[in-house]
Structures are given as structure tokens and as C-alpha cells.
Amino acid sequence: MKARGTKAWVMAILLAVGFAPTARAQKSAVPTEDYSGTYSFLQEGEFVQINIEDGNRLTGFISRYSEGEKDGFVDHFFDKAELRDHDIRFTTRKVHGTWFDFKGAVSRGPGKTRDAEAYYVIKGTLTQYTSDANQVVTAKQREAEFRSFPQDVDDDAKSGGARH
Secondary structure (H helix, E strand, O other), X not given: OHHHHHHHHHHHHHHHHHHHHHHHHHOOOOOOOOOOEEEEOOOOOOEEEEEEEOOOEEEXXXXXXXXXXXXXXXXXXXXEEXXXXXXXXXXXXXXXXXXXXXXXXXXXXXXXXXXXXXOEEEEEEEEEEEEOOOOOEEEEEEEEEEEEOOOOHHHHHHOOOOOO
């Protein structure tokens, strides 16, 4: 009788230990929603492109207007990027001595549908780094809010859900 009770106890421990990692693995960093899309950036005409691939791999870039020697739009592609649940973080590559670091979170915005502005909103801290000719780096930090642009849901449906 004692052996049967011990077996049950050992089995209960094995089940608890065996399923504990599985339960934690199910609570993964994969977001339940696809936040992929185009978001506003700092000025009119500038934007952030966010792409979520394979469930949780984050890629993208910032397209912004650059004043100075080389006026025009420049793209800062993500060098490092991470998405965990609603938390988003990225660092861009340096272009013309400037790069960005962002840490924040994605949430539902006031937009009622995906084809409305601000269906998703990304809020957080943006740091802009600039290096001069002597490689002296300055950092400018600010709170930022990026609002999703309207998505043409009909085009997504026609193309099988592919994003442009």
C-alpha cells in the first residue's frame, strides 16, 4: 500500500515537472496580433515600417527627411530588433552619421478598424544619435508616439493577406 502511494506521489511530481516547461513555453513571446504595417514617424511624410515575420521576428526601417549636405529621404534599416508580446525595441543602422534606438510598446489605438488611422499605436522612448566629423556622438532622447496608417483591407484580402 505504501509503494502505491509513493508511485502516485512520484508520478504527480513527474507530471508537474514535465508539464511546467511546456506551460511556460506556451506563454511565448509570439504576439497574438500582427502589428505589421506603416506608422507615422516624427514629421509629416516620415514613417516607420514594421514587419513581423515567422510570428515574432521583427524587421523594418525608418524613412525620414534628412537636411544638410544630402537633402532628401533616407532609410534607416533596423540593425537589431525585438518584439516580445507588446514590447518592441529596435536600433537602426547608421546613415550619414545618424541612427535611432527605440524602446516602447504596441497597443490598440482609437482607430475602429485596420483601415482607419491609429488602429495600433506604438509609444515609447526614441533616442536619436548623431556623430560629427570627429566621431563625437550626441544623443537626443524624447517620448514618441507612432500611429499606424490605414491599411487597405480589401487589397490584403485580394492578395491572400500579403502585406505591401
